[in-house]
Amino acid sequence: MPYFDAASAAPLHPVARQALQASLDEGWADPARLYREGRRARLLLDAAREAAAEAVGCRPDELVFTPSGTQAVHTGISGALAGRRRVGRRLVVSSVEHSAVLHAAAAWEAAGGSVTEVGVDRHGAVSPDMYAAELDDTTALACLQSANHEVGTEQPVREVAEACGAVGVPLLVDAAQSLAWGPVDGDWSLLTASAHKWGGPAGVGLLAVRKGVRFAPQGPAGERESGLSAGFENIPAIVAAAASLRAVRAQAADEAVRLRALVERIRARVPELVPDVEVVGDPVRRLPHVVTFSCLYVDGETLLHELDRAGFSVSSGSSCTSSTLIPSHVLRAMGVLSEGNVRVSLPPSGTTEEDVDRFLEVLPGLVAGVRERFGAPASPAASPSAAASASSPSASEPLVVDALGRRCPIPVIELAKVIDDVPVGGTVRVLSDDEAARLDIPAWCAMRGQEYVGEEEAERGAAYVVRRVG
Amino acid sequence: MPYFDAASAAPLHPVARQALQASLDEGWADPARLYREGRRARLLLDAAREAAAEAVGCRPDELVFTPSGTQAVHTGISGALAGRRRVGRRLVVSSVEHSAVLHAAAAWEAAGGSVTEVGVDRHGAVSPDMYAAELDDTTALACLQSANHEVGTEQPVREVAEACGAVGVPLLVDAAQSLAWGPVDGDWSLLTASAHKWGGPAGVGLLAVRKGVRFAPQGPAGERESGLSAGFENIPAIVAAAASLRAVRAQAADEAVRLRALVERIRARVPELVPDVEVVGDPVRRLPHVVTFSCLYVDGETLLHELDRAGFSVSSGSSCTSSTLIPSHVLRAMGVLSEGNVRVSLPPSGTTEEDVDRFLEVLPGLVAGVRERFGAPASPAASPSAAASASSPSASEPLVVDALGRRCPIPVIELAKVIDDVPVGGTVRVLSDDEAARLDIPAWCAMRGQEYVGEEEAERGAAYVVRRVG
Known part of the structure; x- marks a missing residue:
């Protein structure tokens, strides 16, 4: 049963399991105590810190363990901002960072700080020049992920770190998705990561703070982990995290080549096998194990269920798979199609060529089935059909599709159904209160070669205006 | 090798180990995902929450898992205070709470809140009346531990909860030390605990917030654990925590009887076997597994090392065993002797009668050895001796002992050495800059039947004035 969601959580690596079990007997005591059980626990903790620091590329005394990658990020951002309070209150982040x-940025803003989001290109990457342009002498901290968790695009960390260095702004790099593959390139100031992303156990995050970076831990004081992470250390899990990081690194070069070939196959074959698909993310500067595509006229949640029934575990950034019914902020920032979105992320050493072949075998039928169920028009929409909810067109009055109260992918499907009723040069207005429509109607226009005129205010939701070009 | 520091961390319970290993295969995936691995993880998480809630005595939807007991406390206090911001900014805690x-109280105060500490009696217990007297209509939250972690004294939680209820103030109970023994009595509003205290794994805390309690989580938003604990859930550890809590509860009644008898033996025999010992903590209302005593003229750290060499792992609240060189705040609040402090906390099902007998066998010799090494006077000090650092007494001039720069237990030893040189009715001034002297000189006076006059300002440190009575 192939599990294709390693970017959410990787199954426990065999080395992590061994290390965890071995250290349950030696690592349970309080490492701050002076008796033998405490000293043993301290030795394990120190050794794990050295191993993890080597993999990160920092000194052991620059690295602390936190209970999760999320907490490493929260602690790192709040501490770095507080440490540079006198410089200014400006936080710069990319628009495609992890939640x-x-x-953390929203909490900073709510507390009176200011946050600047640097946009990304259609592949999901920031431009170093655009990022550099946002740095000023009131900037307390800049954040940039090493690679995007949803589309796999690598960010230009080295260049952004140089720009930050030039103006003395510390850069925090969220390396959650890439640390398994190698150390982060460039002169970062703070770095965060999460063990369960590389096959370590849950419950372990890493936070590295370079010597010389001004840092003032926030929240109640704690005696553990240099005052940066309150609460009793989970030493067996920390040992397992460090051991498995070392193990995945030893195989990283080979695995990267192998998985990159499998990902390339998916990137190339999916658009050939499935009509109306947009493969998203940078085609070259990307993680070896992540590939993401969106399928027009497809409900993401239904497709996920169908793939699950066929034995494939994947995730999605479609609005219907989120509790807020808003498409993923990454897809929105990139301005790409969000409906029928599928992220495939292959676990290292757990994915075979056969798994990928079988995925490519079942996917086209599943997508076709979902489209049929939703009454999606054939591709490319050829036969004119009168949608029930569409007003009749006339010379004076533009066509209106009322998709209010209907969710993704219905508004786009309704638009597709009526486009042939629109005279060439004429427009159609799609009324929708579904957040995905804002992203998916322009994306549909680009895929279908129609012109997206823009969004107009409406009594409910918004009116998306499309001009028929061909 | 008997481990007698269960109040710091208990060795992993066999049931915790089994549950942890069994759930490593089923519990690693993201429980928020809809595919089968995620659903399996969710089932484990839900079942663990039900089991833990039953043991706590709350509804499953009132309980969240945090990465540690410390984080449960921090989240519980900050969220409850913020939830009642409009009521007032006053936080009431006992003076013997866990750090x-x-x-958390200090962080609240630093952020502009006010904190009131309710003192304790010589046994370490708050008085319900004194606690109730501190509650007013600006009190946002009250905190009280179920039992003290250093001396084992149980607090009158039921009575304090009633007093809180009468004025509508929520009570947070830190149940870290007692939850293994049974649910917390009384009508609490919030409750916290820590799994590694009962033989569960590190990395799991519990936070229960009763329905109806106003609560506003602080810090960056999180999607997990009802927004009360950000970061990926550590499900195998959570499963192990819940399973082991159930297991220790099943044995709790029998183990409590067994351990209480062993603790009683230590409480009774140590003062018989070792001269000049003060056994601290309530003799009756106490945890079944914790006993604490302090030894006059003994350096706590040296005694801990000697006990460790003899195979016994214990902890201490003496100043010399803390990084700040200040005696434990619990011993200070109780006003009891802090030098040569030893806490023995017996792990359930891991302690035999023979272990305790051997401890009682080796302890007297070790204490005597440490005292000899420090040149402590014999008990009770009988033969007059001129201390090198003491000025000669005269009719007009009181005796002065200069113990500046000397650490616990030296100032008290120097005092003991010169007391016979003081005429009955005369006084001696001990100059000391050691924080332990403030506690231990009055304690020595009480043990020796001398009069502690008080503390005077001095150029360096303080002058402690003692009048010879007999």
Whole structure:
């Protein structure tokens, strides 16, 4: 049963399991105590810190363990901002950071700080020049992920770190998705990561703070982990995290080549096998194990269920798979199609060529089935059909599709159904209160070669205006 | 090798180990995902929450898992205070709470809140009336531990909860030390606990917030654990925590009887076997597994090392065993002797009668050895001796002992050495800059039947004035 969601959580690596079990007997005591059980626990903790620091590329005394990657991010951001309070209150982040970073930024803003989001290109990457342009002498901290968790795009960390260095702004790099593959390139100031992303156990995050970076831990004081992470250390899990990081690194070069080939196959074959698909993310500067695509006229949640029934575990950034019914902020920032979104992330050493082949075998039928169920028009929409909810067109009055109260992918499907009723040069207005429509109607226009005119205010939701070009 | 520090961390319970290993295969995936691995993880998480809630005595939807007991305390206190911001900014705590509570209180005070500490009696217990007297209509939250972690004294939680209820103030109970023995009595509003105290794994805390309690989580938003604990859930550890809590509860009644008898033996025999010992903590209302005593003229750290060499792992609240060189705040609040402090806390099902007998066998010799090494006077000090640092007494001039720069237990030893040189009715001034002297000189006076006159300002440190009575 192939599990294709390693970017959410990787199954426990065999080395992590061994290390965890071995250290349950030696690592349970309080490492701050002076008796033998405490000293043994301290030795394990020190050794794990050295191993993890080597993999991160920092000194052991620059690295602390936190209970999760999220907490590493929260602690790192709040501490770095507080440490540079006198410099200014400006936090710069990319618009495609993990929610842990964006939630920390929102908390900072709510507390009176200011947050600047640097946009990304259609592949999900920031431009170093655009990022550099946002740095000023009131900037307390800049954040940039090493690679995007949803689309796999690598960010230009080295260049952004140089720009930050030039103006003396510390850069925090969220390396959650990439640390398994190698150390982060460039002169970062703070770095965060999460063990369960590389096959370590849950419950372990890493926070590295370079010597010389001004840092003032926030919240109640704690005696553990240099005052940066309150609460009793989970030493067996920390040992397992460090051991498995070392193990995945030893295989990283080979695995990267192998998985990159499998990902390339998916990137190339999916658009050939499935009509109306947009493969998203940078085609070259990308993680070896992540590939993401969106399928027009498809409900993401239904497709996920169908793939699950067929034995494939994947995730999605479609609005219907989120509790807020808003498409993923990453897809929105990129301005790409969000409906029928599928992220495939292959676990290292757990994915075979056969798994990928079988995925490519079942996917086209599943997508076709979902489209049929939703009454999606054939591709490319050829036969004119009068949608029930569409007003009749006339010379004076533009066509209106009322998709209010209907959710993704229905508004786009309704638009597709009526486009042939629109005279060439004429417009159609799609009324929708579904957040996905804002992203998916322009994306549909680009895929279908129609012109997206823009969004107009409406009594409920918004009116998306499309001009028929061909 | 008997481990007698269960109040710091208990060795992993066999049931915790089994549950942890069994759930490593089923519990690693993201419980928020809809595919089968995620659903399996969710089932484990839900079942663990039900089991833990039953043991706590709350509804499953009132209980969240946090990465540690410390974080449960921090989250519980900050969220409850913020939830009642409009009522007032006053936080009431006992003076003998765990440092997690006191650190959260200090952070609250630093942020502009006010904190009131309710003192304790010589046994370490708050008085319900004194506690109730501190509650007013600006009190946002009250905190009280179920039992003290250093001396084992149980607090009158039921009575304090009633007093809180009468004025509508929520009560947070830190149940870290007692939850293994049974649910907390009384009508609490919030409750915290820590799994590694009962033989569960590190990395799991519990936070219960009763329905109806106003609560506003602080810090960056999180999607997990009802927004009360950010970061990926550590499900195998959570499963192990819940399973082991159930297991220790099943044995709790029998183990409490067994351990209480062993603790009683230590409480009774240590003062018989070792001269000049003060056994501290309530003799009756106490945890079944904790006993604490202090030894006059003994350096706590040296005694801990000697006990460790003899195979016994214990902890201490003496100043010399803390990084700050200040005696434990619990011993200070109780006003009891802090030098040569030893806490014995017996792990359930891991302690035999023979272990305790051997401890009682080796302890007297070890204490005597440490005293000899420090040149402590014999008990009770009989033969007059001129201390090198003491000025000669005269009719007009009181005796002065200069113990500046000397650490516990030296100032008290120097005092004991010169007391016979003081005429009955005369006084001696001990100059000391050691924080332990403030506690231990009055305690020595009480043990020796001399009069502690008080503390005077001095150029360096303080002058402690003692009048010879007999």
